[in-house]
Amino acid sequence: MALQRLKEAAEKAKCELSSSLETEINLPFITADASGPKHLNATLSRAKLEQLTDDLIESTIEPCHKALEDAKLKPEDIDEVILVGGQTRMPKVQETVKKIFGKEANKGVNPDEVVAMGAAIQAGILGGDVKKDILLLDVTPLSLGIETLGGVATRLIERNSTIPTSKSQIFSTAADNQSAVDINVLQGERPMAKDDTSLGRFQLIGIPLAPRGIPQIEVSFDIDRNGIINVKAKDLGTQKEQKITITASSGLTDEEIDKKVKEAEQFAEEDKKLKEKIELKNQADTLIYSVEKTLKESEDKISEEEKTEIDENIKDLKKALEEDNAENIKAGIEKLTASSHKMAEEIYKKATAETQ
Template sequence: QLKPSDISKVLLVGGPTRMPVVQKFVEDVTGQKPERGIDPMECVAQGAAIQAGVLAGEVKDILLLDVTPLSLGIETLGGIFTKLIERNTTVPTKKSQTFSTAADNQQAVTVRVFQGERPMAQDNKLLGQFDLIGIPPAPRGVPQIEVTFDIDANGIVHVTAKDLGTGKEQSIRITATQKLSEEDIERMRKEAEDFADKDKERMQQVELVNEADTLVYSTSRMLDELKDKFSDEQKKGIEEKISVVKEALEKDPKDMADLRVKVDAANKAIQDASTELYKKAAPQPGTQASSSSGDAGSAAGSTDEPAVDAEFKEKEASSGASKSKETEKQSGAEKDTKSDTKGKKK
């Protein structure tokens, strides 16, 4: 989006720029006379020769920067176009992103490669697709599949999908990304601008459906794993809210506002139950006071066990909490004994 005042020099390149009417048009648009020091046709030939030398590997001291005319990515859950390489990225370039499965025990995934600017995959240009098979059966979201886009200096796109668990991988080589004409590229860019509002609305609908589907799945697993932690009333309340969301999804919801309300209600029921769960697990005020009267190390419930980041099992967490409380009580008792001893000495 340059303004005429941003342009310092105008160079005319190519045979047609010899025509006076073209030169007059350029001068009127830019407000300055074009440079006359180069041959419009000779410079094209020189540029083509340099490009050929670079591609052939014979020219090493010149770097020609090319860019991707449109974004590149893959289709993900709900038909969303997930971009890995954005438009106008300088090539060569390489980008990776990790994805997962959308269903339990899914043993294969189809990687569909698209080019374009619209948020939904079906509105962009399909460049190719391939299947990655042999994924070990596992719950959805567990397998880790790394998708890599690698564009070389010739503009050839190499797309690879690798299962990080087994090391299995599949790939595709795409050479047709530059077959789009300038008119096609400009048309696709303009369509993305013209349909921006409509596409945004569709995108929000798909994301809400994906959110609702994930909520139903994750909550069902949570209730199975923590069934002994929630009261019957809490479980019933959560199950009722999740059931409402599940029914709405099965009917292919059209009213997104209604689905949003149902999802929010289910989330609130889960959050309320989780809050109560953590309140029950919190130390009693008396225990905290006893701990705080001791050393800083004792108050923290310090043990010789190393800290564990992130993953843990609920049962282990419970036993760990009990152990910490016992340690705190012992530390407090030891502190009281030391205080009595000091008093006797005095």
Template sequence: EPNKSVNPDEVVAIGAAIQAGVLGGEVKDVLLLDVTPLTLGIETLGGVATPIIDRNTTIPTKRSQVFSTAADNQTQVEIHIVQGERPMAQDNKSLGRFILDGIPPAPRGVPQIEVTFDIDASGLLSVTAKDKATGREQSIKITGSTGLKKEEVEEMTKQAELHAEEDAKKKDLTEAKNAADALIFTAEKSLKDAGDKVKEEDKKGIGELIKQLREEAGKDDKSAIESKTRELSDALQKIGSQMYGSTGSPQGQGTEGQSDAGTEDVKEKGSKNKKDEEKPEEGEVVN
């Protein structure tokens, strides 16, 4: 015998009435989930705003990403928290800064700095930076990150839309410069490690290409930077073949320590396997 104590028509009607009451502001005892009005992130190499928590994420929420250093023997990093939808940090709202120091000296890209954004139900944002090698950490608490006025959110979103094209060009140029810088670092390290396995004339050729790329990276011609980056990359592949040929490495055999400098490789915590999680993004957090 079906239970007829609940009238389906009444349930639908009551639900519609509650929804109308919520929209009209008359019903208070209904849980409404708050969201982040704008993207939250940090400034990384070249002034790029790297997102940590995307806009419209339901709170409370917690997100972590692993970054690394931009220079050899860098013992501290500045964490600059920004809010907004534009790709460059300077064009967004600055929420705060703090320094994580005491990082053991190491080559660029080696230290692992875990940055965590934690927003509680009241909208309080806590940002923590932790050196995974030493456990040393610093943090900052920011109030009001989710309490922006509707007009502020609309204006910042509007500005992002208005400047979308020029912002994209600016970000692309910055990423080209970052890739060039990372390749120069890899090339100089490769020459140093090569020793007598590479012909002297090839070393000189690489050195000249490094010089040319460094000069172009100091300018604002994206196409020229990318062209010189490809030239240097191709030359490095050739001397790489020489090096492995001289050591008798079997063709097709995998090698360890291959560089992926200049590629976007931020891993959100828990999104990949353990091996991938431990791989920081090289040259991201700046001093």
């Protein structure tokens, strides 16, 4: 069981590092010995992951050069480079591809489905159902997503995705007893909602009152062959749903689309820092909520000394959030995480003693 949890956490960390610079691996009660339960809490950076996988990435370079040589082609002769396999979502892999071919890889096709799609096309060619020299694909001109906590633009469908296409993702509430959620549909390449274009808004109401993070709300995007976007939000608990149909998915000229893409590139570093800071604040807020909830529910199982330490760490982290200092927030998260693990260990020991 412990190995399975480790494997799942490693896979999750690898996926998260495709869009974040670092991620937390937090596995409480991963094992136990005579001294009590053991927890795993580690930070893995994208740089460390790239270092660990460097030999694997380097081994792909020679086959690419060999393929070009066998085809008697130069990198500049290649119109599009298509990535195959989920591992190619790693930024380092995409950077390596760009160095080899001198161009960005086409991300319009799901790398997990490329082989199957290619086989289907080839089968169509062999069967005479598809013309060998013609393959027309329409794509989304800009990324599509919704606004989430902190004004972050969370993408569901990436720019240049072939249509028709669909994508779903599970979200939750940001506050206790929240009975409605506002869905702001966005189009653009910037990581903050305020810098993207809002295509429409709608509300999902009637969500049962519950602590934040409990309700499961599925947001689905569906784009048909005509480029019409259907966005649906569904509460998986009550099956209540609300949707919006957007017929003019872009309304932008090629020049305007190109301008938005260039702006995203121009402000990439600034946007990344801002998004990371907001995500850090969201992480801190979630941690405070979780620890305060545990403290309230298990007050009789925690020593006064432990309560005092946790209360102080919560106050320090709240102060860091008010001051909006990223370094202090990060330090506060580390301190509160450490004390929360000590609290969990104390609760576990007392619960074990009571059952004996």
